[in-house]
Amino acid sequence: MTDDTPTDQPPADDGRHAAKMAKKKAARDKIMSTKTEEKGLVVVHTGKGKGKSTAAFGMIFRCIAHGMQCAVVQFIKGGMSTGERDLIESRFSDICQFHTMGEGFTWETQDRSRDIEMAQAAWAKAKELIRDPANRMVLLDEINIALRYDYIDIAEVVQFLQDEKPEMTHVVLTGRNAKDELIEIADLVTEMELVKHPFRSGIKAQIGVEF
Structure with a gap:
C-alpha cells in the first residue's frame, strides 16, 4: 500500500469528534426527555x-407565523412610524392587535401627569388583552420605563401577572432597568449588554435598524 492508496476510514480526529458528539447528543436527549411541561x-x-424590543417583536412575528393570536401594547413610543407596526397593521391586524398608547419618551413630553395618565391607560389595555385567553402572547413594549418612573405600581403588575394571567398566555415585558420584583417572578430574563453602539460615533437612528 502506498501513501496515496484510498481508504474508507475517517481520519482519527473525525472519529474522535463523532464519538464526542454522539456522547453529547445522548446526554442532551436525556435532559430533553425530562422537559415535558408547558x-x-x-x-x-x-x-x-440594543435589541430588547427587536427580540420581542421577533417572538410576536413567530406567533403570527404559527397562526397564534397575539397583541402589542407600546407604553412609551409615540406616533412615529415603525416597520414592525406598519407591517402588523397592514398585513396581520386580523391576528395581532397593535396599540400605541404612549406619546413619546419622557424627555420629549416633559409632562409627568400626562405621562402617568397615558401609562395607566396602556396598563388598563394590557390587562384587558392579557385576560383574554385567545391571546397566546402579549408584548408590553417599554413597560419597564413606565415602571421605573413609577407611572405604574410594580406591586400591582406583579400581582396581576401572578394571579390573573391565563395559564397558557405568554407576556413579554421590555425596557431598561427592569424592577427586581419583576425579575423575581419572571420565567425568562435576558439582559442586553452594550458593547458598542454607532450612536456614540455620531450615527443617528436608521430605518431598518432602529425602526
Missing part, C-alpha cells in the same frame, strides 16, 4: 444594550 411564560428583556 406554561405561559413571563419574559423580560432588559439591559442597556
